[in-house]
Amino acid sequence: MSHDGAGPHAVTAGRVPRATDGAARHLPAGRSRRSVTRSVAFLTAGVLAVPFLAGCGSDDDGASKPLAGQDIVPAARELVTEGGSLKWAVDAVPETLNAFQADADAGTNRVAQAVLPSMFRLDAEGRPVPNPAYLESAKVIETEPRQVVLYKLNQQAVWSDGREIGAADFLAQWRALSGKNSAYWTARNAGYDRIEKIERGASDLQVRVTFSRPYADWKALFSPLYPKDVMGTPDAFNDEARRKLKVTAGPFTVDKIDTANKDVVLTRNPRWWGRPARLTELVLHAVPRDRRAAALAAGTVDVADVDPADARRIGLAAHATQSPLQGSGRASVKKLRAWALEHDVAADPAKAGRTTLRKAIADYLDEQQALRDVEVRRSLEPAYTQLALNGSEGPLADERVRRAVARALDRQELARLVLTPLGLPAVPVGSHLALSGQAAYADNSGAAGGLDTKGAQSLLADAGWVSGGPVKEQKGPVKGQKKGEKAAGAESEREGNENEPQGEEDKSDGGRDGEYIVGEDDKNGGGGKNGDGRRGEDRTGGRDDEGDRHLARQGRHGGAPGAYAPKGTAAPAAAPAAPLAKDGKALTLRFVLPSGSGSETLDSVAERISAMLERLGIRTTITRVSDESYFKDHIASGDYDLALYSWPSSAFPATDDRPVFAKPVPAADGSVNVEQNYTRVGTDQVDQLFDEAASTLDEGEAVSLIRKADARIWAAAGSIPLYQRPQLVAVRKALVNVGAFGFQTPVYEDMGFLRKGAKVSASPTGN
Template sequence: MRTRPRSLALTAMAAATALALVACGGGNGANDPGLAPAEQQPQGVNDVNPLPRDQVRDGGDLRWPLDAIPDNFNINHVDGNLLENRFVVDALLPGAFTRQADASVALDEDYFTSVELTAESPQVVTYTINPQASWDDGTPLTWSDLQAQWQALNGTNPAYLPADTAGYDSIASVERGVDDKQAVVTFAEPFAEWRALFEHIYPAATNLDPDAFNTGWLTGIGTTAGPFRTESVDTTAQTITLVRNPNWWGEPAKLDRIIFRVVERSALADALANNEIDFYSIGSDVNLFARAQTIQGVTVRQATEPVYNHITFNGAPGAILSDPALRHALVRGIDRQAIASALIGQIVPDVEPLNQYIYLQGSADYVDHAQDVSFDPAAANAELDALGWVSPGPGQPRTRDGQTLTVRYVETTGNPISERIVGLTAAQLTAIGVNLERVPVASADLFDQYVTPGNFDMIGFAYSGSPFPIVSNRSVFVSGSESNVSRINTPEIDALFQQAATELDDAARTELNQQIDQALWEALPLLPLYQASGAYAVRETLANFGAGGFADDVYTDIGFTG
């Protein structure tokens, strides 16, 4: 899957990738046993074949398939904000916290000995850097690296093109603490999700120069500081090779190398069977799921994953779906359970639609707030009647004042998953008198020509969440944000996000987030469909790797048992 995460680290938001870039589906798979239902999988558990380091052999190459070489290896840049880039740079760059399987975060002690909220009025967070932490060129990692990153990402200099400024734009200063290994961060206004900051830290030289920030990591990887270092980036062979870093001060990596290689989705199963790669993401592809069960030495690992498919509505002034009552009526006519079951029911039996915007399935705070928009064709028809959209007969498009109720659904060409979702939605909406016009477009044109300019009524994406729901979601749903591609917002939602963003009490902030979710179900800027299966086909001998769920990979512990 090639997805733009809503948050990087997740700390910054960008528009998500279209379903055209998600795994393709097909096949019947009627006798496939499937995997455990998502609701039966304990919160806080992933499926990675966990083994102590002494049971993992030293050496070996992990061959990791990618959909594409990242557009920019600066993950903090708007063009670098891709999940595939994260797979690469997580092995190379410092960060303050790592994500855990239960959707919490933990201090990364390889880089920081402590990161603490040391004052609340004004808010101050003190970062104490591991004395051993240094860049591969021998330069120590210091407070000035954090200061430079804040200056690049705070939005005050238009020459920089960051993926997002969330949190960094709330900081008043980053100053030297007791020594060069301590940074004191003082906020101009409270920032509740401060742990989301400084997740992927780049050298000061990258962040002090806008040109270096924007273009310095376009075709290659600069100075890093991780358990691996870069050996090569070969755009011709479409490979990225990382090797164990001899200068690493922490637990040494078990693997000799990680070789990222671009592999077409249609070729993944054959590549794994032919011993060319060591795993692949199954996603919504029942064919890939069925093939995984036939490949010798391969197992399927699965854990609830914070990625979901959805339909975004265009609510811009003048758009047919600018009327929230009409959006509500259409949603009552869409059977999300049928869509979820059709797409991944063979992979995850008893799958349920996603009924939250803010907290995803697998989070302790996930609550179903979607009861008012449950599938009910009779209610949908009644609501459309009340809005004056008259039905000339069963299956015939409704009209009002001489206008046909036509909705343009933009879909990506050549993608079976996108085609299946749109096809099911079209049939369901036709049944309540909506003329759904399918508009096929090339995936390369989807964002520039359709999403960004608002050239759609309905459109499909995949979004990625994070342990930081405000950072992840705020720019998607508030007014005045370029990332709010639905153009749908309300003063209530804006105010609740502002209040939650500055609420330092965890319980109070969670309650505000639940209020935001309820308000979003009333506004309906988009319709969540189903959460990703989180299923992966993985070589049986691969340890500490597979279906990570909400957790980051621990690159030093990944390896083979034989």
């Protein structure tokens, strides 16, 4: 899924899963999870009873820190040139400018952040903080008999038509998103459905919001805030706001959407009362991931999320490259082909002739020269990649088998595989609901048992899976495999070589790791029943984004991808155990992955996981499907046993994460509503803890409840967080206050080009 995610929390306030990297990007990247809800047949597993986990992970009250800081080359505004145009690569021109619609994506979110009010934005540690451009203050002033929040607005805050931002805008947005009027095609109503009334306060600059039920995540609301012109009628909400925003209130305003040139052009807002934008123009330009290095070299973009392969290429550009075209002699075709393969110059150099190879190499070298003006700024994206275990049927419907899989995984090794080659901290993610640096983070992975081979074997034996038992020959394709799908599993790919260590085929040269952030990028993954829909915005999981096109963007969403093994790294060579069997059937799991360009990282991670499971006697069959069908036809519909995709992290887990881990419930039409719980594993206890966390106004108690919910999610073993996704952003060296933002919401008015002769501290992790 992709990774154009708009930062920590997509303005759509939702999370989206991202799937991998190629598929759209497999998570509906850019879209909030809240927009992607599917109703899928589900065979539920029993409720998990683990009362001893009540305090697991919750006794650690020490504040964690982000594993990696942001990398944006910060500079004082007086050092930034007045004027200029910044061209920023996105995955696609947004289908809509309304961030609350189901097909909103990362581009939608980026536009909304630059042109619309947000009452709160996220700081570098992922905490919601008041946005002083719009708020003087916002706080809970009453709790009995009802929770009342009083917003005191910045007296200078006006819409671009000159009208004051006020209670009428809050009122219109609440009515549109409350869920009470089905004429509004909204992706979610979480939080807005708890509002009882909105009134003008003591002055026009005060807004009183009264809730019918306590709502802990009230800071997630009205970010973004649309004018009453957009929210006032269903027609304006559903249609007019898709392509135009006539009235805005940010440092930039929407000048035009140029679909022919694949541009969204934002220009400085002349009515902006805050710190003036240093840039005259901000252009979002659609560029496919595999063409971004070329676009950076050509100067058609200045900022772009890139994959590890492009990041390495940009790093190499700073150094002189020994070219086979140099010297008086004519290099042989064999030498040219070898050099082209080593530098990824041509798609199929083995079939290219001398003339074609020489031209391709010359073009590559010209681009390398141009890329010397670019550097990669890197951090960790506010999203994590997970192994999803479909608990609806088959062996994984048994909680014991899922726990055994969890205990077989060396998550530290997987994190190193992805992050160490990128120079980023290789620390496994210990929570489903927060990342290191966020208040709710605690490592609850111990609830699943940790890496424990003997414990895993014991669980499998208890579930009836016998090592070396008789297996009836299975005829035909693996269950769920469709005609035309490419299947390549641990067995089929290593047939006859089970005890041999893996070689070159196991290495990954990059690609986009769980770019599929569910929800962020998958524009085809929406629909179905939405519940509160909040997670439907691809958080995660799809092409970032990231995701994603996954959180679920999914991504999820937006973000940088990828994992890859360092050159020369081979998979563990431990001999596999004898196959496990039960009732004449072997314990074989179908691992579904996308097959498109950019999926190398997921392949590498999946192969490593398969090797780990094989040591227990669990066989995997890897099925590669098209990017277009990966999320819609497999993840969302439940047609897989194992899968890799990502979820974005949220500052509001009680609201945003509930749909992702909610217990599936029967729908009126006989199907099962899984919301965004694509593993189909959930419990009443987890649902109750989320509900309690969303309803308490005591922040400490809310954190404790979220940690308890996470411990139970770990114990149910429906999904296993692996590592925080890398965020790799290629940026023209002259640009400051832009790059890998980490958790923080970008500050668009401070971005720009460094004045000639001005000096700033060097990028700590750039090339």
